[in-house]
Amino acid sequence: MQRQSSFKNNDVGTLYLVPTPIGNLEDITLRAKRILTEADYIAAEDTRTSGILLEKIGVHNHMISFHKYNSKQRAPELIQLLQEGKTIAEISDAGMPVISDPGYILVKECIKHDIPVVSLPGPSAFATALIASGFDAQPFTYWGFLPRKASEQVPYFEQMNEFKGTSIFYEAPHRLKKTLKNLATVLDSDRQIALARELTKIHEEYLRGSITEINEYFAENDPRGEFVVLISPNTQESSQLSWDELVKSVAQLVADGKSKKDAIKQVAKENKVSKNELYDKYHQG
The missing domain is CATH 3.40.1010.10 (Tetrapyrrole methylase, N-terminal domain)
Structure with a gap:
């Protein structure tokens, strides 16, 4: 000691x-x-x-x-x-x-x-943004800057998607659009997020809305300034289905013509479970 x-x-x-x-x-x-x-x-x-x-x-x-x-x-x-x-x-x-x-x-x-x-x-930028976000401040997780590659970001987003508290990370303006589009592949379309930019400066601004609304906004507007991105807590109950039942759901979708990747993604999203974990369970079977 x-x-x-x-x-x-x-x-x-x-x-x-x-x-x-x-x-x-x-x-x-x-x-x-x-x-x-x-x-x-x-x-x-x-x-x-x-x-x-x-x-x-x-x-x-x-x-x-x-x-x-x-x-x-x-x-x-x-x-x-x-x-x-x-x-x-x-x-x-x-x-x-x-x-x-x-x-x-x-x-x-x-x-x-x-x-x-x-x-x-x-x-601190993330604490400043958190208390004005409108999301519950207890608990929260601060992730700092995420990896730049989309494939490396997804595991982080899956954890944020399931987290019962507020998730926070930083993003640069030139990468923001791609990161938000990638985030939308994991979050439900109505999941609420908030973005804060230029905190304490003249052009300080908060954007609050669903992931779909935020992406639509940036389809017509170029990001400016450093951003703090906040994801609202997951308030939905996790799936009550067992892993065996979830794997069977994936198998049924595959049998109906979906690719394994899309079937796993759909079942994971609908049942609020980790896509990577479901992938492992499916291939273990």
């Missing part, structure tokens, strides 16, 4: 995880600004983006590049500085460090070397 105190350890430095605004600069806290000002170094995911922010809030401390491509090599260097008594503030491009950000690698190393880690509260 490890016990950590938030009080300063004079033998080593402290790693501060400092949230930055996701859009509106007024969301920076007094404490966050103070820590950024007092830190010996600021480990930034993108020094160019962070440099603009820090300039605007009047912070001019030395920045060290720390992103997913150099994190494993850079972490030992930062640990060495912390062991020498230096204070480091780690920031993401926007929002909370560690969330969709390589900060967890540095946190794990700090814990391993008994270096204090202090997390500051602050803005």
Whole structure:
């Protein structure tokens, strides 16, 4: 067991995880600004983006590049500085460090070397979108950025489809249309989703409706800005049929002329079960 105190350890430095605004600069806290000002170094995911922010809030401390491509090599260097008594503030491009950000690698190393880690509260895009979505906030699952390939996204969507809480993920504007069309192959057409974009900025916007309505909207409108996608909880009861009965239903559809793939997809969707699991059960038979 490890016990950590938030009080300063004079033998080593402290790693501060400092949230930055996701859009509106007024969301920076007094404490966050103070820590950024007092830190010996600021480990930034993108020094160019962070440099603009820090300039605007009047912070001019030395920045060290720390992103997913150099994190494993850079972490030992930062640990060495912390062991020498230096204070480091780690920031993401926007929002909370560690969330969709390589900060967890540095946190794990700090814990391993008994270096204090202090997390500051602050803005997060998925939490901001969740509480305004109109969906139940308890429970929820945050998936971050999904794989880009449609075939790799489907297993995630199947889990979201069955989840009794709200599911949340991020998507870039140039991939949004394809991702939503792929999502529609798994969700019922009337399943409610919500999209939030440009949160806390001038063009902040929420889109709420069925998966069909949202796809129809984007058939005529091009996505702009980074999106938070939220899927409403599955409130329907799962199938009462046994796996044997479900497999027989698939077999009957195949006998009637449907392809195995389409038959499995139809039965899984109608009975609210995993398509992949039904596929395995069918082929085990």
